[in-house]
Amino acid sequence: MYSPEAPRLIAHLDMDAFYASVELLRYPELRGRPVVIGGGRRHQPQTLPDGTRRFATLREYTGRGVITTSTYEARALGVFSAMGTMKAARLAPDAVLLPVDFDEYRKYSRLFKAAVRAIAPQVEDRGIDEIYIDLSELPGVHADGGRRIGEQLKQAVREATGLSCSIGITPNKLLSKLCSELDKPDGLTLLRMEDIPVRIWPLAARKVNGIGPKASEKLAALGLHTIGDIAAAEPAFLVQQFGAHYGGWLVQMAQGRDDRPVVTHSEPVSISRETTFERDLHAVRDRATLSDIFTGLCVELAGDLQRKGYASRTIGIKLRFDDFKSVTRDLTLPAHTMDARAIRRAAGLCLKRVDLSRRLRLLGVRAGALARLADLVAPHPAAEPAAGVAEPAPRYGLPLFDTLESR
């Protein structure tokens, strides 16, 4: 007997111009003006003796930063995320430039996520300003396709933060992500599978999460510009052009099919630190500067690991040269570590395997193959197996804090 499964109802919630909106809570006098977040560090607003504030503008900026977020007024001038700040300054010299304040954004991130979880606990984190929410099990949600819950979520986020968000609610993550974009800012968009031809197929392929610059360029070269174009293409052709995995995914995606679950918990795979220099540095001429930066990154990375409670067994480096080409090298150690000196030594060995004749613009250090500290330490004596029971071999060749240098 045919018995259709109850369709899922998944929400994607995306905060509107998140960093910029948080800054506007702090500086309400900037409301209505083009404002961008990003650039370097030294453009903090100054409070004048009369209590008014003086803000830096893009015109005054010099450096190699990029725009992280822009208000809708700045977007109207052509200034978007990931654009070089110098290029943005050309387009909107009078836009206000504010430095990034991650601590503040994280604070608001926690607030809005807590407000959502109080209503709908099945939440998947997708970074600081967006989440997926599985609404399927909420009482009464299927009666109106999730509209009432969606409105409730928007209201709760606004009350908790003073900020607006946009929500898409559909049977899966793929469609919800597309829909949260359709009515930004402050939108609520519901969509059923039967709406796909009218609402989804006209969208540019590039809008899809998973189709980036390279794939969309290749699709365009094949005459496939919209999601509908992909839906109309021969599946065998897509597989032949893009391979079984990605081609097969394109076929499913274009029909709006996506059965990925909402994942409410995950462990980090890697932790890293990197920095782009103010000017390109040469391995020989700027050896001392480079060495200090390198060590500093390792110390910061070790601090991150310790603070978060992880140890790493694979240490890697990333270099970007003046021609913007990048290389990586990594090294797997005999034992996990969270020690700055051990990380520095492993990273130094990686660095020896790279040709350093070009000047460098970026240096990074990465810790992979992570293990939670709690899973590594020796069992507590009280938890030791009873006498006569064979003791399991230690999982890792500790000592954890071995510095190699001191042997």
Add this chain to the structure above:
DNA sequence: TCTGGGGTCCTAGGACCC
């Protein structure tokens, strides 16, 4: 006046083991 920093996932080849 090009292009940040922090991530995930996929592919692919070689080593090594059974």
Add this chain to the structure above:
DNA sequence: TCTGGGGTCCTAGGACCC
């Protein structure tokens, strides 16, 4: 001696996302 296949780990690069 030759042939072969599967599985896992390690490394490097690249696409993509927020």
